[in-house]
Amino acid sequence: MLPAVFQNSHQIHDYLTQGLIEFGGTFEFKGPWFCDMDMLVTSDPANIHHVLIKNFSNYPKGPEFQKIFEILGDGIVNTDHELWEFHRRTTLSFLSHVKFHKLLETSVWRKVEKGLFPVLDYFSEHGIDFDLQDIFQRFAFDNICNLVLDYDPSSLCNDLPCIPSQKALDDAMEALFHRHVLPESIWKLQKWLGIGKEKKLIQAWKAFDEFIYPRIPIEEEERKDDDFNLLKTFRKAYEEKINGFLSTNSRDFLRDTSLTLMLAGRDTTSTCLTWLFWLIATNPVAEFKIREEIETKLKLKENKKWRFFNVKESQKLVYLHGALCESLRLYPPLAVERKSPIRSDILPSGHYVHENTKVMFSFYSVGRMETVWGKDCLEFKPERWISERGGIKHEPSYKFPAFNAGPRTCLGKETSFIQMKMIAASIIYHYHIQLVEGHLVLPRDSVIVQAKYGLRVKLSRRNV
Numbered sequence: 429m430l431p432a433v434f435q436n437s438h439q440i441h442d443y444l445t446q447g448l449i450e451f452g453g454t455f456e457f458k459g460p461w462f463c464d465m466d467m468l469v470t471s472d473p474a475n476i477h478h479v480l481i482k483n484f485s486n487y488p489k490g491p492e493f494q495k496i497f498e499i500l501g502d503g504i505v506n507t508d509h510e511l512w513e514f515h516r517r518t519t520l521s522f523l524s525h526v527k528f529h530k531l532l533e534t535s536v537w538r539k540v541e542k543g544l545f546p547v548l549d550y551f552s553e554h555g556i557d558f559d560l561q562d563i564f565q566r567f568a569f570d571n572i573c574n575l576v577l578d579y580d581p582s583s584l585c586n587d588l589p590c591i592p593s594q595k596a597l598d599d600a601m602e603a604l605f606h607r608h609v610l611p612e613s614i615w616k617l618q619k620w621l622g623i624g625k626e627k628k629l630i631q632a633w634k635a636f637d638e639f640i641y642p643r644i645p646i647e648e649e650e651r652k653d654d655d656f657n658l659l660k661t662f663r664k665a666y667e668e669k670i671n672g673f674l675s676t677n678s679r680d681f682l683r684d685t686s687l688t689l690m691l692a693g694r695d696t697t698s699t700c701l702t703w704l705f706w707l708i709a710t711n712p713v714a715e716f717k718i719r720e721e722i723e724t725k726l727k728l729k730e731n732k733k734w735r736f737f738n739v740k741e742s743q744k745l746v747y748l749h750g751a752l753c754e755s756l757r758l759y760p761p762l763a764v765e766r767k768s769p770i771r772s773d774i775l776p777s778g779h780y781v782h783e784n785t786k787v788m789f790s791f792y793s794v795g796r797m798e799t800v801w802g803k804d805c806l807e808f809k810p811e812r813w814i815s816e817r818g819g820i821k822h823e824p825s826y827k828f829p830a831f832n833a834g835p836r837t838c839l840g841k842e843t844s845f846i847q848m849k850m851i852a853a854s855i856i857y858h859y860h861i862q863l864v865e866g867h868l869v870l871p872r873d874s875v876i877v878q879a880k881y882g883l884r885v886k887l888s889r890r891n892v
């Protein structure tokens with residue numbers, strides 16, 4: 429089946445979706461006999477529930493995943509069992525701390541005020557079209573670095589500078605995708621020879637280390653003040669709980685933790701916002717409704733040049749929340765997920781999974797199945813997410829797996845919604861967005877479903 433995949437590699441997610449619709453939500457992929465590429469591909473919510481929730485312990489990340497993502501070292505995404513539990517507890521204690529919302533609000537607003545608005549104003553005043561996806565990536569990168577490393581690289585400013593570790597993230601994601609689709613022996617050979625995507629990965633690795641290590645404070649400095657800070661939270665927990673348990677020292681451990689969070693927090697929110705703005709631009713009624721909701725639900729009395737949207741206000745924006753969920757349903761930033769069982773298993777769809785077989789979930793396809801979301805599954809309908817009483821309607825995670833499901837559900841879900849709503853409301857309230865005619869907007873054939881050629885738009889300032 430590999431030749432058919434290569435033939436359709438320019439539209440891999442839609443090709444998989446067609447196959448999944450044809451075969452009722454699950455099919456077996458057969459690769460060449462020598463490549464160890466056989467896998468079960470599924471978008472069946474019952475299978476997702478079975479693997480990610482009900483039989484979680486039988487489907488750890490495992491050594492194969494850790495080999496592919498070796499660049500993340502002992503970061504949370506790459507770990508299982510006790511170390512994963514330690515990460516989860518520590519990250520959760522930081523993200524749910526009372527001081528965190530304030531930190532997030534200040535960080536996002538500072539970036540909107542000092543980075544986003546000046547750049548957008550410059551483009552709108554000069555009538556220049558630009559890539560909105562690039563702007564969102566820069567925003568997310570600056571913000572996540574600020575939250576994790578307490579350092580703002582200022583990649584979002586009028587000059588739009590090239591920041592090596594920003595570019596390194598793109599190169600690393602591409603190389604990791606290749607490791608997913610190439611047989612292990614091939615990418616290992618490329619790594620050994622230092623060629624192709626593997627060469628870029630080696631360079632990206634170096635760029636990350638040069639960026640992160642100098643920003644990890646040395647312990648003596650740290651004890652001088654007791655500010656609320658992620659790296660300090662992790663260092664303290666490391667010394668109390670796992671010092672001696674790991675072969676890596678605390679600096680390496682903090683490097684792995686930081687890099688993982690940078691990777692988890694940049695492309696996900698920026699991809700979701702990109703598709704949101706594309707969906708809004710192609711559905712003008714939705715743009716109108718979001719603006720109407722902002723104006724009616726939030727008391728907009730100030731007559732300032734810029735209106736600020738805080739965490740509490742963004743939580744009132746139910747229609748905007750629905751619009752973001754639609755963006756995540758149709759274009760889940762993490763399009764696929766792969767698992768392998770410890771013991772062989774039978775899935776609810778009736779398919780047998782041998783212990784050496786991989787199960788691949790297409791989250792992209794789940795949102796496009798009529799059997800899951802109904803006949804109008806391809807339509808952008810924020811109303812789908814609004815309950816009869818006007819609140820947010822929640823859907824089970826195995827039916828809406830954009831944030832994963834079960835014990836490994838994304839830890840940044842709430843943070844992301846807050847951040848994305850603050851950014852989206854700020855732009856929609858102050859600007860009118862227009863797509864550049866003739867610019868092709870297609871999903872990228874990668875693990876992260878960015879817009880392949882970016883999202884070129886023109887903005888005009890509204891009179892508010």
Ligand code: HEM
Pocket residue numbers: 504505516519689692693694696697700756760761762765829830831832835836837838839840841843844
């Ligand atoms: C729209 C935004 C986001 C989406 C769609 C998203 C999606 C996901 C998905 C699908 C996973 C599972 C990955 C896997 O197990 O292989 C995940 C895990 C994770 N995400 Fe997010 N994410 C988003 C934003 C964020 C942000 C902003 C942060 C950081 C604050 C974050 C932190 C994490 C962490 C720490 C995990 C690992 C959880 C674990 O393994 O227990 N995410 N996310």
